[in-house]
Amino acid sequence: MTTVQSPEALERSVRHYRRLLVLYPREFRDEYGDDLVQGFRDLMIFSRDHSWWRTTRDLVTSATGEHFAQIASGNRPPPRTILLIALAIAVGIVVGAPTSPEALLAPLFLVPPLVLAGLPIFGVAKLREAFVVRRATGSPVGRTVALGLASFVPAAVFLAVFGGEAGYWIFVSISLTLIVGSGLGIVWAMSTLLSKSGAPAGRWRPALVLIPSVAILAFIIGASVNSWRNSLGPPGDHSVANASTDTRALWDAADTGDVDEVLRLTTTTCADPWVKFPHGNGRHNAKGQAETRGIEVPDDQEAPFDEIADHLGRYQSQWSDRCDAEAD
């Protein structure tokens, strides 16, 4: 039985199908790509109940099977595979999580550390191939420039969408990348050093990786511990139950964006800036904390909250000296 379909529609469908073959491993595609297209074309022409649903299901299941078969056979999957997997994970996160429009972009910050995590699987050369833009650029210099420009894309997207808060996401992305990279560097250097214990030649290379990796990881761990300790505040009772009238007045003023009242209370009283209200202490994002308490802050009225957040940050650092570490 022949399906009723114009030659143009048929060729269009075949073109789409040929593009989808990119989902298969390269070796399989090279060997059976033309046969797959011919089989699809025959199905389109002769099969009565052919559908794109059937084709898609067949494509996804068989492509997944081929990738697993390739890994099981000991062959390294091509870099494109890990990028597709990273993309699938990102899509899964997006679909699976209750999201806001901005949160749809959040998985992007996982891409650099995920790509880096693929390093031991693919090797440097293969990973580099994943970023080579062959069609757009012809020379190695052009490729490097394209790669450099492409690396700014996630940051640019974050800046465009998150505005001032983009810095936080970029910081998270860089930190994760450094953590993953340092960890991999340490593992590689140690395993190389241990395996070459009988052959001193060439030991300098793992040492060159090991030293900065340990330094970076130590710096990140140290900075994180320091940041955590700073967030605890000085010793003393910072509980809500023990908060004074001035302290409560300070946080009410902060939550409502009353800059003058915040300035007055932080200069004339010893209101505790470290008290642990359930909604946070408002140091980093007064607007966010206010909204946590159900106080809506329009975007065009953020300025006072930013000013209060900056001021409270300074007040926290000076509070111990000025008030002699006594909570009110």
Add this chain to the structure above:
Amino acid sequence: MTDAPDPAPHLPLAPAALHIVLALNRGERHGYAIMGDVETLSDGVIKMGPGTLYGTIKKLVAQGLIEQTESRSDPALDDQRRKYYRLTALGEAVCASEIQRLANLVERTRRPATTRLLGELS
């Protein structure tokens, strides 16, 4: 003198492989003809797509159960665009053994029912 190929290591066949082997047991076929035969043999239950077909063909070729054929036994089959496949000697042995294995399975499954029926009749 060569030994007869031993089918045992290849048994049992996975469903997709089984249906392709059964289709090729009727003679050499190209991809779409195999898909059509699989659908007919399974009463329309199994509708194989190109991805599953060639993924399984790749495995069967690697196992030496089928091979691509250049010469056409029937000139009417000659279509340059298509690759034709046929069973190897090992593939024929595996096919025969698998059919026998499945026949034994069906026979063993039916026997208790028949015995029960005879018991009730007596």
